[in-house]
Amino acid sequence: MSDANGAAVARVALDGEMTIYRAADLKATVLDALRKTRVLELDLSGVTELDTAGLQVLMLAKQTAHAGQRELRLVKHSPAVLEIFDMLDLGAFFGDALLMHA
Numbered sequence: 001m002s003d004a005n006g007a008a009v010a011r012v013a014l015d016g017e018m019t020i021y022r023a024a025d026l027k028a029t030v031l032d033a034l035r036k037t038r039v040l041e042l043d044l045s046g047v048t049e050l051d052t053a054g055l056q057v058l059m060l061a062k063q064t065a066h067a068g069q070r071e072l073r074l075v076k077h078s079p080a081v082l083e084i085f086d087m088l089d090l091g092a093f094f095g096d097a098l099l100m101h102a
Contacts, residue, residue: 010037011075015046018054026054030061038070045076050084062094 012033018026034040042061047054058074065072074094077085085091 008037009039009041009073011041011043013043013046015048017049018047018057019049019051020053023053023057027057027060030057031064034061034065034068034070034072039073040065040070041073041075043076044074044081045078047078047081050080055084055088055090059093 010033012030014026014030016022030040030042042058062072064070074081085094
């Protein structure tokens with residue numbers, strides 16, 4: 001897949017719980033995928049729970065992408081992700097379009 005500028009876009013779908021119990025594995029998965037591409041999309045549609053550890057993984061990935069002049073896009077935010085982003089007002093931090101579910 002490529003974006004409007006012709007850059008290759010890799011997509012990784014995350015599913016299940018993004019919690020302290022999986023944070024180390026998720027961190028390794030996301031950072032490894034980020035190292036392999038200039039543009040990475042994280043599909044969050046399958047995320048059923050997000051706690052502070054999972055949120056820290058997403059924030060670290062965003063900061064790592066920025067520091068490495070790469071792009072990280074969060075897409076298809078699940079209701080669990082939207083709830084946390086809304087509660088903590090994180091939409092601007094991540095800078096991705098948030099589609100609010102009815």
